[in-house]
Amino acid sequence: xxxxxxxxxxxxxxxxxxxxxxxxxxxxxxxxxxxxxxxxxxxxxxxxxxxxxxxxxxxxxxxxxxxxxxxxxxxxxxxxxxxxxxxxxxxxxxxxxxxxxxxxxxxxxxxxxxxxxxxxxxxxxxxxxxxxxxxxxxxxxxxxxxxxxxxxxxxxxxxxxxxxxxxxxxxxxxxxxxxxxxxxxxxxxxxxxxxxxxxxxxxxxxxxxxxxxxxxxxxxxxxxxxxxxxxxxxxxxxxxxxxxxxxxxxxxxxxxxxxxxxxxxxxxxxxxxxxxxxxxxxxxxxxxxxxxxxxxxxxxxxxxxxxxxxxxxxxxxxxxxxxxxxxxxxxxxxxxxxxxxxxxxxxxxxxxxxxxxxxxxxxxxxxxxxxxxxxx
Ligand code: FNR
Numbered sequence: 001x002x003x004x005x006x007x008x009x010x011x012x013x014x015x016x017x018x019x020x021x022x023x024x025x026x027x028x029x030x031x032x033x034x035x036x037x038x039x040x041x042x043x044x045x046x047x048x049x050x051x052x053x054x055x056x057x058x059x060x061x062x063x064x065x066x067x068x069x070x071x072x073x074x075x076x077x078x079x080x081x082x083x084x085x086x087x088x089x090x091x092x093x094x095x096x097x098x099x100x101x102x103x104x105x106x107x108x109x110x111x112x113x114x115x116x117x118x119x120x121x122x123x124x125x126x127x128x129x130x131x132x133x134x135x136x137x138x139x140x141x142x143x144x145x146x147x148x149x150x151x152x153x154x155x156x157x158x159x160x161x162x163x164x165x166x167x168x169x170x171x172x173x174x175x176x177x178x179x180x181x182x183x184x185x186x187x188x189x190x191x192x193x194x195x196x197x198x199x200x201x202x203x204x205x206x207x208x209x210x211x212x213x214x215x216x217x218x219x220x221x222x223x224x225x226x227x228x229x230x231x232x233x234x235x236x237x238x239x240x241x242x243x244x245x246x247x248x249x250x251x252x253x254x255x256x257x258x259x260x261x262x263x264x265x266x267x268x269x270x271x272x273x274x275x276x277x278x279x280x281x282x283x284x285x286x287x288x289x290x291x292x293x294x295x296x297x298x299x300x301x302x303x304x305x306x307x308x309x310x311x312x313x314x315x316x317x318x319x320x321x322x323x324x325x326x327x328x329x330x331x332x333x334x335x336x337x338x339x340x341x342x343x344x345x346x347x348x349x350x351x352x353x354x355x356x357x358x359x360x361x362x363x364x365x366x367x368x369x370x371x372x373x374x375x376x
Contacts (some may be wrong), residue, residue: 003017005116006106006225009149010056011015014335014337015336015344017348019308019329019332019345020331022329022335022341022345023039023329023332025336026097027039029051029214029336032184032337033184034097036178036179037178037179037184037185037186038096038328038331038332038335039123039198040176040178040276041084041275041279042071042174042175042176042275042278042279043174043175043177043279043280043346044177044279045275045279046275046279047272047275047278047280047281047283048306049275050215050283050286051274051275051283051284051285052306052308054306055306055312055315058113058285058315058319058376059373060311060314060318060356060374061169061360061374062359062360062361064362064364067363068361068362068363070363071357071364072263073085073332073354073357073365075322075323076265077163077300077323077364078244078300080091080135080162082101082114082135083320084114084353085317085323085324086324086325086326086346087115087116087117087137087323087324087326088109088114088115088326089112089114089117089274089326090104090118090139090165090167091119091328091331092119092121092123092186093121093122093123093192094150095123095124095191095192096192097331097335098335098338100238100334100338102116102118102119102122102124102129102364103124103339104338104342105330105334105339105342106134107132108339108340108343109132109135109342109346110132110135112343112347112350113135114135115135115136115137115163116129116135116136116137117136117138117139117325118138118156118161120139120140120196120225120283121187121193121195122194123191123192123194125195126152126161126195126197126198127155127253128200130159130160130161136160136161136162137163137164137247138152138163138165138251139164139167140152140153140164140165140166140238141167141170141225143167143224144223144224144229144230145205146237147200147201148199148201148205148363149241150201151200152195152199153200153234153241153242155199155237155246157242161200161361162245163245163246163247164245164246165247165248165249165269166241166246166247166249167273167311168248168250168251168360169249169250169252169273169277169278170250170273170276171227171228171229171230172226172227172228173185173201173291174276174277174278174279175279187218187322188218188280190214190217193218193221196224197210197221202220205220205224206220235265239263239265239335245267246264246267247265247266247267248260248267249269250273250311251268251270251291252270252287252365253287253291255294256268257291257295257301258295258298261295261298261299265299266300267300267301268291268295268299268300268301268302269302269303270284270287270288270302270303270321271284271304271305272284272305274305274327274328275306281313283306284304284305285303285305285315285316285319288301288303288319288321289319289370290319291320292319293320301320301321302322302323302324302325303321304325304326304327305327307324307325308329308348308352309352310349310351312324313356314353314357314360314362315373317365317368318368318369318370318373319373326349327347329349330342330345330346332345333345360372
């Protein structure tokens, strides 16, 4: 009603509530390199499209004459209460779309109590982003130098990040034709390396300071963070050195989810990185039900890839996710309006989720299960 009442007073909303329209405006304002780095995907975009098709294929079946006038979007994750089943997905190098980068995102998220998952590839440091306050989780791109890994974990824990998200699907960058054709990779320009570059152990590995020899630092960074995967046995290093919950991101097979539980992990994010890694991979929403069924209550199942509307959130929750992570749409908000733009995207999605839940006959996330959808 806020928007309609402002309209009565002759005030038009500053941003569109359509995320596709926000993306269009962002595209007009950004250079092709940054725009396509965010919008693009792996290969011919088959999985990015499949992520959306999987949502579009499923339909909510609204129920009537239920008292849903009082609704509560809140959820509990790992013993902590959050205002909604929504988090901001870890997205690196945010300063390529707005000079305030992750700081703006963190402030917007904090103002709404929505957790932000800070990327290892952020353009601001762990400590800077912590100053925004609000619930914060840390996403690890897992280095091949254990002392650097432990230093990152210590810095994150020391700055109040309570949950560790370990991304498994991006141990090397996939074939991304847009970035290749534009020869644009923000990391190679140094953007997105604030976290390793500010790390004392990483810095001790360098022959010359980052400030004097950027290329030398990038050459040191690349093989440490890229090029080969860790293996299941290695998870004990993280388990032994992180006191809070650990969530594995990029899980797409039920057996991998079960192995995560066996390894003492607390959760998984069912995700294909927004279609940016294996083109032709299964749609994330299609992978979700079998994973949720396999792990039961052994793990907390989170979800991302393709979430664009409140209905999408309802569908993912109905199919077994406890909460979802939002990706590209908030980056378009950041690009067009900085902190305000991110807040606008979050408030719009939360309002749409609240209305959709209520109109479908549910008073909160807890009541959702597959029966909320058409039988598939
Ligand atoms: C990402 N993603 C990502 N994931 C991660 O674990 N660490 C990271 O640094 C990044 N960086 C990143 C940059 C950009 C520009 C995008 C678009 C994505 C993946 C992200 O966390 C999430 O899985 C997807 O964005 C979800 O898909 P949608 O919502 O964008 O379709």
